[in-house]
Amino acid sequence: MALWMEILISALLVLAGLFAIVGSFGLIRLPDPMTRLHAPTKATTLGIGGVLIASMVYFWAAEGRVSAHELLITLFLFLSAPITALFIAKVHLHQSEKPEALPKPGEAVDWASFAPDGPARGVRPAPEAGDGDAARQG
Amino acid sequence: MLSRLFPHPLLTLVLAVVWLLLVNTVTLNAIVFALLLGLLLPQVIRAYWPDMPTLRNPVAIAGYVLIVLLDIVKANIQVALIVLFKPAARLRPAWVRVPLDLKTPEAITVLAGTITMTPGTVSCDLSDDGHALLVHCLHAPEPASVVDEIKQRYERRLKEIFE
Numbered sequence: 001m002a003l004w005m006e007i008l009i010s011a012l013l014v015l016a017g018l019f020a021i022v023g024s025f026g027l028i029r030l031p032d033p034m035t036r037l038h039a040p041t042k043a044t045t046l047g048i049g050g051v052l053i054a055s056m057v058y059f060w061a062a063e064g065r066v067s068a069h070e071l072l073i074t075l076f077l078f079l080s081a082p083i084t085a086l087f088i089a090k091v092h093l094h095q096s097e098k099p100e101a102l103p104k105p106g107e108a109v110d111w112a113s114f115a116p117d118g119p120a121r122g123v124r125p126a127p128e129a130g131d132g133d134a135a136r137q138g
Numbered sequence: 139m140l141s142r143l144f145p146h147p148l149l150t151l152v153l154a155v156v157w158l159l160l161v162n163t164v165t166l167n168a169i170v171f172a173l174l175l176g177l178l179l180p181q182v183i184r185a186y187w188p189d190m191p192t193l194r195n196p197v198a199i200a201g202y203v204l205i206v207l208l209d210i211v212k213a214n215i216q217v218a219l220i221v222l223f224k225p226a227a228r229l230r231p232a233w234v235r236v237p238l239d240l241k242t243p244e245a246i247t248v249l250a251g252t253i254t255m256t257p258g259t260v261s262c263d264l265s266d267d268g269h270a271l272l273v274h275c276l277h278a279p280e281p282a283s284v285v286d287e288i289k290q291r292y293e294r295r296l297k298e299i300f301e
Contacts, residue, residue, distance in 0.1 A: 019214060026221035035231050037260055038276040039221055045255065046214035068159040075156075082254035082261070089262035089274065102272060103235040105265030115266040 005061040009054045016050025023047060033092050041085045048077060148193050150176035191244050191300055198299050205291070206252055213257040220258070220277055233262075234281040236271040236288055245300035246271075252292050259284065 026039025052070035059067040093113040105111055154169075154176035161168050184190070193199065220229070236253075240246050246268065250261040253273055263272040278284050 019218060022218045022221055026217070029221060029226070031226045031229065032231075034260075034262075034274050035229065035276055037274070038217055038258060041254055041260060042210075042213045042217040042257075045210060068162055072156065072159045078251070078255065082251035085254050085260050086250070086262065089260060093263060102233050105235060105270040105272070106237075106267065109265050109267045109269075111263045111272055112266050113263050 001061050005057070009058050009061075012050050012054035012057070016047045016054065018047075019050065020044055020047030033096070034089070037085055037088055037092075041081055045077065045081065049074065146180050146190060146192060148196070149180050149190075152176075153179050189242075191242055193299060195299055198295065202292075202295050202299060205295070206256065209256040209291075213255065216257050217276065224277065229277055230279050232275045232278040232281045234273050234275060234278065234284055236273050236285050238269055238271060239289075239293060240296060240300065241268075242300055243268075245296050248300075249288075249292055249296055253288060256292075259288070 023039050023042070023044035027036050030036045030039060052073055056067055056070045059065060090113055093111070099110060099114045102111065109115075150173075154172035157172040157175050158164060158168055238246060238249075240249060246264070250264070250271060253259050253261040253271070258276040258278070260274045260276075261271050262274050264270070265272070273284070273288070275281065275284055
């Protein structure tokens with residue numbers, strides 16, 4: 001393997017490590033749960049991306065074959081990172097935010113986390129009038 | 139006939155390509171099996187995904203993917219700089235409400251995912267009627283400009299792709 005290839009791969013790995021460590025450092029440094037959520041969802045993405053690109057360059061330079069698993073890892077990462085972030089944000093909304101502190105979504109509707117009967121769209125049918133509490137008390 | 143075999147040509151293609159990437163070789167065997175999966179899986183899941191959107195604009199999709207990838211790199215650098223150099227007292231986190239023009243659940247999902255991956259914003263909740271997104275900004279001195287950028291940069295393009 002040529003020297004400049006090794007230098008390129010090392011540079012990518014070091015850069016990736018820097019971004020990953022900044023992302024993790026953000027977890028400690030930022031002041032509250034919602035801002036902390038920003039550091040790992042973004043800064044770490046480039047960290048992992050750098051390692052994956054370095055891996056592709058390595059296999060191409062050292063073994064002369066194109067490795068494609070890295071692309072798949074990127075794809076799955078982009079699918080799973082926003083969903084994890086949404087889960088954490090939702091838990092935070094349920095546990096320590098008051099609906100009054102957030103902007104109103106519109107007239108006569110609330111954010112799905114604060115809707116009295118849970119999500120109204122698609123997930124479950126609207127409850128019939130008077131079945132819930134009355135049945136339980138009766 | 140062709141449209142019954144390939145109700146979603148793009149999904150077929152995506153499944154086949156993902157399979158080829160998984161096995162990490164391009165041989166005749168792998169291609170045949172990849173096409174088989176691409177043909178069978180859409181038929182199997184059709185019953186569970188009744189209003190699957192048909193995407194007919196591959197150029198727009200490729201453009202969108204490129205823009206988002208570029209923005210992810212920018213987002214990483216911006217957030218890293220904020221984490222390293224901005225004192226916590228000067229940070230201006232804010233909740234913003236992004237009104238939605240998109241209607242289909244698939245399009246809203248992609249928009250919410252994009253918002254989370256791009257500069258300084260995380261999408262946190264959907265309004266109960268599905269007409270607005272709740273977005274948290276890491277540093278937004280002017281929340282209105284964040285909403286404008288999301289609508290101009292991402293939502294307009296998604297509208298071309300999905301609707």
